[in-house]
Amino acid sequence: MNKPGNLIGWLRKKLNGISRLWIVECLLLLAFGAVGARLVYLHAGPNEVRIQKAQDASEFTKSLVPFRGRILDGSRNPNILAISLGVHDICANPQMLTAATNTELAVSILSAYLKMSKEDVRYKLRFSDKKFAYVKRFVTRDISERLWTQITNNHIKGIYLEEATLRSYPQNNQACHVVGFVNNAGVGSLGVEMTLNSSLTGTAGVVKGMRDGKKHEIYTRRTEEIQPIQGDDVILTLDQQIQYFTEKALDDAMAQHSARAAWAVVQRCRTGEILAMASRPAFNLNEYGAETDMSRMTNRVLSVVYEPGSTLKPVTLALAFTEGLVTPETMFDCENGSWFYMGRILRDYHPYSRLSVADIIKKSSNIGTAKIALMMGDEKLHKGLRAFGFGRKQGVELPYEEYGILPRLEKWSGLSCSRIAIGQGIAVTALQMAGMMSAIANDGFLLKPYVVKSIASSDGKPRFTAEPVVLGRPIDSKVAALMRYLLARVTEEGGTGTRARVEGFKVAGKTGTAQKPVPGGYSETAYMASFAGFLPADKPEITIVVVVEEPQPYHTGGVVAAPVFAQIAEQTVRYLNLEPTEPVEGAPGAAAPAP
Amino acid sequence: MARVNRKKNTADQQIIPPRLILTVLTVIGVGMGYLGIRSRCEQLGSEIKKLESSCEINQRRLENEESKWAGLMTPRSIEEALTRHGLNLTWPRRGQVVRIYDSRANDLALVDMKDAVRFAELERVALNE
Structure with missing residues (x-):
């Protein structure tokens, strides 16, 4: 029985008489029945998990990442400062x-x-x-x-x-502090990249559909398709060329004076637009991760406060004129360079006996300015400084802007008025100084500084266009005009700012040399040299503030910062095609008035 | 007795109703059309995908080139290139610049300042006077 031959014989015997066709039919029926039952089970049975699994395997959802918007400069043919x-x-x-x-x-x-x-x-x-x-x-x-x-x-x-x-x-390190960078997570971490991160980022899109067994998309089964919205383009007020002039001038100054740091800002005084904002030392935006010295990432123009020294004197004088306390001809005794007041000695860099108010600013007399401030009193000086924007943010669209330090009036000592008036005991940012100078240049209107000219969608539709914003008017137009005249004398022969002169233009400005505060007093070796001014003095267009930290061996604003101002101004007026206002030697029809 | 030829059908047996033939042909036609259109759709979908992909690649290439161009057009790069070619360019002396005035000269020369002047002339509220 165990042999195969016997088994076949036994089957033949048993199946004898039964139609073979009938057997095949039965087998086929069984097979189809099984398949049918399986189909019914798969479709109608309680098999949600399997259904879900099958759907998951064939359906797909793909997120479409938007490209971050570009950052462009504000020149006529915008240059790319950042692109994804x-x-x-x-x-x-x-x-x-x-x-x-x-x-x-x-x-x-x-x-x-x-x-x-x-x-x-x-x-x-x-x-x-x-x-x-x-x-x-x-x-x-x-x-x-x-x-x-x-x-x-x-x-x-x-x-x-x-x-x-x-x-x-x-641009690598050009305008690095203004443009900023995006970290590895795709989030803006400095400059405009940080403050306008949401506008630049855009909105992600999505594609939903089905895939075949080889994981290829079945295009006809695409159920949803939302294209990503690319990030908006941000157009800055900065001009690549002026930014370059400014940075080059700062680099030269750093090398020439072995300075620790230097920074400068160029502002259009009629609108508040920032045309250039540079800080040295700087860093390469494409290799920000390799930077170990974090101080290089500091935008010193708005994040570093310093004692302005004499560059603050125009504020004191402008407020005194506004109060009607003095006229340019009022004479003051400048005590031959050394004045003992409230137990402390105040000195002038050069000794003078008697000076008019006009010459006090021209010669930068500390004693004369302090006496004018004392005539005004603490309260008016404090209020005036606040009106000029000191001790508060200017509101520029950049992160880490400092307020500066303007002590509360209650904290002023008897000496404060005489010292704050000459720029000691107060700390400011270069941006605040630029605002102050621009206010004098702009008939007394203090304007909000801004670096974002406009924002446009990737297809060019405008979303935002900046307009000048008036923050206040600390002085009226007559005082502003008088101050422009007096500040223009500073760069004339006999003034402290002669090195800031630009051929063909009358320059108005003020030099500043301040000892750096150290614990227990002021350093005898470390200085802040600065120059703040605008040009043309009669019809101002641009304001420039230059600050050089710890220059060596020369340390005065007139020697260190004023030439940097002149270097930037000289090239900027030519680039902006400003018409000379003063006679130019050898020019045909020099300074002929335009019809 | 003659044998019946089973292969020879009667006329009645051979007749298929024309309506049925028409229906079948229509169904086949519609089916073929459907398959053809479906295949065409697949083909077009595939082409669209290829074009989308190619468009994206070209867009990425364009951005790369724009970035390179922007890098070449920086004032520093231009200055370096000029130095490399021994070109020492300077600003013209003031005396070399000739200004010609006409009715539009001011507008053209100070086109950038136009807005600035407009804003300066605005009547504004003095906040801190």
Whole structure:
């Protein structure tokens, strides 16, 4: 019975008489019945988990990342200051790559195209049991595409490209403190990148649909498609060219005077627009991660407060004129350079016996200015300084703006009035000084400084356009005109700011030299040299403030900062094509008035 | 007795109603049309996807080139290039600049200042007077 032959014989015997066709039909029926039952079970049975699983396998949702908006400068043909680029991350499967026969060829190709040593490439691929490793991130497309051609031509398996986005700053360190940078998480971390992060970021899009068994999208089954909204473009008021003049002048000053730091701001005094804002030392925006000295990232124009020294004297005088306490001809005894008041001695840099108010500002007499302030009194001086914007933020669209230090009136001692009037015991930012000078230049109107000219969507539709904002009017137009006249004398022969002169233009301004405060008093060796001014003096267009920290060996504003002002102003007026207001030697029809 | 030819059908047996033929042909036609359109849709979808992808790649390339161009056009780069080619450019001396005035000269020369002047001439509320 156990033999196969016997078994077949037994079956034949049993099936004898039964139609073979009938058996086949039964078998087919059973098979189809089973399939049918399975279908009914799959479709109608309690199988939600499996249904969900099947749907999950075929459905997909892909997030479409928006590109961050560009940052452009405000010149007539806007230049790109920041742009997001589609780049590639070069990835590898070390397990697959090390098992292949052409590993060394792969290493050679990667090394050659990615400008890495072969040792570095091998180091990146050292975990041969892993299935993923970055070889190099953020590789520009021209390189990655050429690399990919080589990889495919040589049939190398285990290397692939991943799409990535890189924020690129073509200007490297130019305007780095204003533009700012985006961190690895894609969040703006300094400058305009930080303050306008939400506008620049854009809105993510989404694609929903179905995939086939090979994970390829079935285009006809795309159920939802929302394109990403690219981030808005931000157009700054900065002008690339003026920014360059300013930065170059600061670099020269840093080298010439072995200064610790230097910063400057150029403002259009009629509107408050910032045309240039530079701070030295600076950093490269494309390599911000490699920067170890965090002080390089400080925008000193608005984040560093310093004692302004004599550059604050115009405020004292303007307030005294407003109060009607003095006229330009009023004479003051300047005590031959040394005045003992309330137990302390106040000195002038050069001794003078008697000076008019006009000459007090021209010669920068501390004693004369202090006496004028004492005539005015604490309360009026304090109120006037507040009206000029000191001790409060100016409201520029940049992070980390300082308030400055203007002590509360209750905290003023008997000496404060005489010292604050000459720029001691008060701390300001260069931006506040620019605001003050612009107010004098602009008939007394204090304007809000701004760096964002406009914001436009990626397709060019305007979303925001900046307009000048008046913060206040600390002095009237007559006093402002008088101050312009007096400040223009500072750069004339006999004044302290002769080195700030610009050929063809009358320059108004004020020099400042302040000892740096140290614990217990003032340093005898460390100074802040500054110059704040505007031009043309009669019809002002631009205000420039320059501050140089700890210059050596010369340390006065007139010697150190005024030439920097002149260097920036000289090139800026030419670039802006401002018409000379003064006769120019050798010019045909020099300074002929325009019809 | 002659044998009956079973293969030879009667005329009645061969007749298929024309309406049925028409219906079947219509169904087949519609089916073929559907398949054709569906295939065309798939093909177009695939082409659209390719074009989308190509458009995106070109867009990325354009941005890369724009970035490179912006880098080349910085004042520092231009100055370096001029130095490299031995070109020492300076501003013209004031005396070398000739200004010609006409009715539009001021507007053209000070086009950037136009807004500034307009704003300066605005009647504004003095806040801290």
